[in-house]
Amino acid sequence: MAGPSSDASDYVVVGAGLAGAATAWQLAARGHQVTLLERDVPAAHDGSSHGSARIFRYAYPDPFYTRAVLDSKALWDGLATEAGAELITPFGAVDYGPKRNPALLAEVLAAAGIDHELVSAAEARGRWPQIAFDTKVLWHPGAGVIDAETSVNAMVALAVRYGAKVLTGWSLDRVERLGGGYRLHSSTGETLDAGNMVISAGGWLPRLLESLPLPAGFLAGLPDFTVRQEQAFHFRYREDSGFSATNWPTFIHKAGDIQTYGLPGGRDAGFAGQKVAEYNGGPGIPSAAEQTGVVDPANRARVVDYVRRCLPGLDPEPYAETTCLFTNTPTEDFLIDRADNLTVVSPCSGHGAKFAPLIGQWAADLATGTGAVPDRFRSTASPALTT
Known part of the structure; x- marks a missing residue:
């Protein structure tokens, strides 16, 4: 101290x-x-x-950020070697939805030489039946999950x-x-x-x-900073789905009514399910000092409804939930x-x-x-x- x-x-x-x-x-x-x-x-x-669960991904519509991820990954690799610890676990990532523009993301990854595939919704549902894809899907296997703590x-x-x-x-x-x-x-x-x-x-x-x-x-x-008390929910893998943390990719889904992201939840919730959240879905607060740690029931209801409709591989009732901070420009x-x-x-x-x-x-x-x-x-x- x-x-x-x-x-x-x-x-x-x-x-x-x-x-x-x-x-x-x-x-x-x-x-x-x-x-x-x-x-x-x-x-x-x-x-x-x-916590132990943050998305590592290369897919950005802006080539600047994709190139920056490549630079960052080289430093992550050096850090992991020097620290003697695994810091990023590979899971791959899927990006989809009418507002996510998977085709554009594929063009950016192709220009940067990053391994990826652009597949139809039907093919994606065949590979990952736990997800109800609604558009073409960008898959890039180099994505994963960062253990932040x-x-x-x-x-x-x-x-x-x-x-x-x-x-x-x-x-x-x-x-x-x-x-x-x-x-x-x-x-x-x-x-x-x-x-x-x-x-x-x-x-x-x-x-x-x-x-x-x-x-x-x-x-x-x-810039004008805004702080949100983001809400994240953990949903168990359905016992009859045949899927677990080892074969769930991370995902970003941009649809008309909601933008969501998800990833294997790691030790934050006992490795038992997928962490799912609405991007910037929590209430705004003046600063971190005013956070309450209380989950917004309306946000929970939106995410539960989303899981029920769009993620058939998950039990649609959260078994754990938390809040965290997003500071935005x-x-x-x-x-x-x-x-x-x-x-x-x-x-x-x-x-x-x-x-x-x-x-x-x-x-x-x-x-x-x-x-x-x-x-x-x-x-x-x-x-x-x-x-």
């Missing part, structure tokens, strides 16, 4: 979720003096990086191996300028001095921005930007987990001035939705 401190670090990273842990790891590996601050514990249950802990451990300090139970209250750097104040009166800061606070970011000494022009140029692009020597990182909109090591690399490059990040992640907004 953190205690009263007058310590100073060259770089202080605030937030030990996937992005913050990756940034601390990258900075420490380059030989910088790093302190990682976390209001609770790494991959905390009330944050955005807890294990990944966070692996990156934190590597950061510590390279000399970083980790302070848990350290809730940032406000920041003041101190000479050429910053003094951070915790909610319990502790202080820590930093030459440079990286803020990667997930759903706490919108509220925290108010307390950061950032130029007014920079703040005015940031209007374009669904990330924010990785810097003013003075303070870097703000928000790899958000529900699709950032797969890029975690790459986001850490981008953030470390920007924070140290040794490299750039894609222009679309700076405070000038990107024009196109991504997912």
Whole structure:
């Protein structure tokens, strides 16, 4: 636990979720003096990086993101080797629905040289009868499931191996300028001095921005962040279906009335079923501090109805349910930007987990001035939705 401190670090990273842990790891590996601050514990249950089930996929309508996944996968492989742990389990993925445009996704994957197939709905139903496909289906076998909590802990451990300090139970209250750097104040009166800061606070970011000494022009140029208390439900595999976690792919389905995603639920719910959610289906909240952890009955009813109609391989009554945080930008692009020597990182909109090591690399490059990040992640907004 953190205690009263007058310590100073060259770089202080605030937030030990996937992005913050990756940034601390990258900075420490380059030989910088790093302190990682976390209001609770790494991959905390009330944050955005807890649990064992996040989708890893290559399929995007925007070639930029598909190329970025390729870059990220190389870093994931290196991280897994260095950490000595399996972080991504392969399951493959299916994308379908009249608004998902599987044919366009296939074109993007073909241009990037990524293994895939575009199959008819009838052929797909023959391969995966547990899913009621309504359009052509994109299948790409290289997709899988990220163990988010294990990944966070692996990156934190590597950061510590390279000399970083980790302070848990350290809730940032406000920041003041101190000479050429910053003094951070915790909610319990502790202080820590930093030459440079990286803020990667997930759903706490919108509220925290108010307390950061950032130029007014920079703040005015940031996107409007919205935070949702996303709802996720776990459904058991039907005993008579012959299917289990070993032969269920991950999926994204965009239909007219609902956009859903699903994946094997992992240890989050005892490996007994599929995790299914409506994308951005939960209620909006001002920031993570206002989350209740209470599941919205209307959202549960929509997802249960969807499972009953569209996923015949599942028992349509959830055996477990949870909430998590989605922090969104209007374009669904990330924010990785810097003013003075303070870097703000928000790899958000529900699709950032797969890029975690790459986001850490981008953030470390920007924070140290040794490299750039894609222009679309700076405070000038990107024009196109991504997912």
